[in-house]
Amino acid sequence: MALALFSILVTGCKRASLPDAASPGAQLYVSRCGNCHVPYNPHEMTASMWDTQVTMMESKIQAAGMPALTSDERESIVEYLKRNAGTE
Ligand code: HEC
Numbered sequence: 001m002a003l004a005l006f007s008i009l010v011t012g013c014k015r016a017s018l019p020d021a022a023s024p025g026a027q028l029y030v031s032r033c034g035n036c037h038v039p040y041n042p043h044e045m046t047a048s049m050w051d052t053q054v055t056m057m058e059s060k061i062q063a064a065g066m067p068a069l070t071s072d073e074r075e076s077i078v079e080y081l082k083r084n085a086g087t088e
Helices: 002-015 024-033 047-063 071-083
Strands: none
Touching: 024 071, 047 071
């Protein structure tokens, strides 16, 4: 019983839809940041952590030979992540 509840919580969490999923920033986030791993929920990190994270991911994108984020794409993704970021 406890185990069943736990797995519902865990999968429920992983599949929880992203905040403001219909916004252009969210859609860009999913298309640029959701192809190597599931897109993390913006709540999982603080705004300043997202800055660092996106920079780290830009080097992964480059290493994978994928097209780099344009400055517009980066701005809109970071804006989306920060707008929905967690507070701790
Ligand atoms: C080229 C593949 C690739 C793309 C595209 C990519 N990531 Fe990642 N990401 C990874 C890998 C691999 C990891 C595993 C952690 C590591 O190796 O540092 C990761 C881990 C993460 C983590 C977890 C870090 C942690 O400490 O738990 C976050 C958050 C993240 N990525 C966000 C993003 C965001 C935001 C974008 C879009 C800007 C993005 N990723 C695009 C490959 C990618």
